[in-house]
Amino acid sequence: GLSVALPPPQLPRRSPGSWCLSGCRSPRPLRGGSQSWGSGSDPERGLKRRALTPREMDGTEGNAGQPGPAERSHRSSVSSVGTRADVLVYLADDTVLPLAVDNLPSLSAHELHRAVREVLQLPDIALDVFALWLVSPLLEVQLKPRHRPYKLGRQWPELLLRFTDAPDDDVAADEPSLQFRRNVFFPKRRELQIHDEEVLRLLYEEAKGNVLAARYPCDVEDCEALGALVCRVQLGPYQPGQPMACALREKLDSFLPAHLCKRGHGLFAALRGRGAKASTGEQGLLSAYCQVKEAAGSDGEHGASLSPHYRAYLLKSHELPFYGCAFFHGEVDKPAQGFLHRGGRKPVDVAISLEGVHVIDSREKHVLLGLRFQELSWDHTSPEEEESVLWLEFDGDNEGTPVNKLLKIYSKQCC
Numbered sequence: 001g002l003s004v005a006l007p008p009p010q011l012p013r014r015s016p017g018s019w020c021l022s023g024c025r026s027p028r029p030l031r032g033g034s035q036s037w038g039s040g041s042d043p044e045r046g047l048k049r050r051a052l053t054p055r056e057m058d059g060t061e062g063n064a065g066q067p068g069p070a071e072r073s074h075r076s077s078v079s080s081v082g083t084r085a086d087v088l089v090y091l092a093d094d095t096v097l098p099l100a101v102d103n104l105p106s107l108s109a110h111e112l113h114r115a116v117r118e119v120l121q122l123p124d125i126a127l128d129v130f131a132l133w134l135v136s137p138l139l140e141v142q143l144k145p146r147h148r149p150y151k152l153g154r155q156w157p158e159l160l161l162r163f164t165d166a167p168d169d170d171v172a173a174d175e176p177s178l179q180f181r182r183n184v185f186f187p188k189r190r191e192l193q194i195h196d197e198e199v200l201r202l203l204y205e206e207a208k209g210n211v212l213a214a215r216y217p218c219d220v221e222d223c224e225a226l227g228a229l230v231c232r233v234q235l236g237p238y239q240p241g242q243p244m245a246c247a248l249r250e251k252l253d254s255f256l257p258a259h260l261c262k263r264g265h266g267l268f269a270a271l272r273g274r275g276a277k278a279s280t281g282e283q284g285l286l287s288a289y290c291q292v293k294e295a296a297g298s299d300g301e302h303g304a305s306l307s308p309h310y311r312a313y314l315l316k317s318h319e320l321p322f323y324g325c326a327f328f329h330g331e332v333d334k335p336a337q338g339f340l341h342r343g344g345r346k347p348v349d350v351a352i353s354l355e356g357v358h359v360i361d362s363r364e365k366h367v368l369l370g371l372r373f374q375e376l377s378w379d380h381t382s383p384e385e386e387e388s389v390l391w392l393e394f395d396g397d398n399e400g401t402p403v404n405k406l407l408k409i410y411s412k413q414c415c
Contacts, residue, residue: 109147113180180202328411357370
């Protein structure tokens with residue numbers, strides 16, 4: 001059976017020493033860490049790939065190294081019934097939801113999903129909007145309803161060896177956390193039909209986190225527009241005459257990605273001091289914040305509700321082609337640098353949605369290629385033949401002449 005321990009009124013924040021599945025500590029913060037794409041996050045149409053099969057997911061368990069206390073208990077009493085275990089589920093805003101469950105090894109993702117919905121008092125639509133994920137800096141896996149999170153957590157090293165090129169030391173140190181995140185199969189158009197404020201808030205928090213972490217590459221104007229909506233949510237309506245610039249400056253990294261928060265260094269920056277003119281990012285953010293206040297102020301129907309601002313953030317996020325995508329790591333060939341110099345490879349993040357695929361430079365955070373599925377054809381090379389490769393073929397031009405172009409993406413997770 002399944003029982004739920006209600007969380008305290010204020011959910012605790014994620015801490016590095018907290019525990020998630022069966023003695024697995026939570027991983028390093030996702031922001032800034034490597035991201036990739038795991039089973040279950042591939043769209044049902046469009047780009048085809050070999051996902052983790054039910055046999056692979058539910059097969060022989062891998063050795064996860066030294067077992068934690070909960071694992072030792074399970075191994076010594078496999079047939080026991082009614083043993084209660086604690087499970088931590090992380091939400092999009094980095095708060096943690098503690099659940100007390102019975103018979104954890106056989107608990108399905110569907111049952112655990114229902115427990116999360118009950119604690120958060122989410123409406124039925126949340127069953128379609130959200131999914132449970134196992135996430136670490138090396139691999140992300142969206143779970144199917146019948147998957148057993150405990151078993152997959154113990155199989156994690158095996159999955160890393162099969163679907164990543166991570167060094168053995170990284171594999172040994174990597175630990176997944178269980179997260180309640182957006183379902184990649186949920187269409188964006190259906191988000192417009194959601195009215196529940198908590199569902200909108202969770203979607204907003206996840207999108208905001210991806211923007212601030214630069215997982216969604218945005219130009220400055222989009223960052224400022226999205227950051228202004230965050231200002232409205234966190235600081236309230238813009239108040240003319242109030243010293244808002246100082247408040248924005250103190251929390252700038254809560255509103256804008258890190259690369260837009262960097263300040264100048266050296267003698268001139270020191271001489272300017274705190275009384276200096278605001279940076280371009282601060283000025284643009286402040287200007288956009290003023291406009292949010294005017295737009296929201298004309299609609300008094302919602303009162304103190306933040307739903308209009310959550311929805312506005314999501315609508316703006318829908319303009320980004322990577323919104324709602326599943327991500328995985330890969331590499332592409334660099335152009336050759338002269339006759340004697342090989343180009344090498346460039347690390348990329350591949351973002352796949354129900355509409356198309358985007359290839360993003362992992363270091364520079366800009367889009368190298370973006371195509372809708374009807375604009376490309378694809379194939380893959382299986383690891384049995386040679387290195388795992390996803391091939392994308394699409395139309396291009398060479399000095400005005402139409403040509404077929406071919407992009408080769410190296411990744412174990414794409415085949």
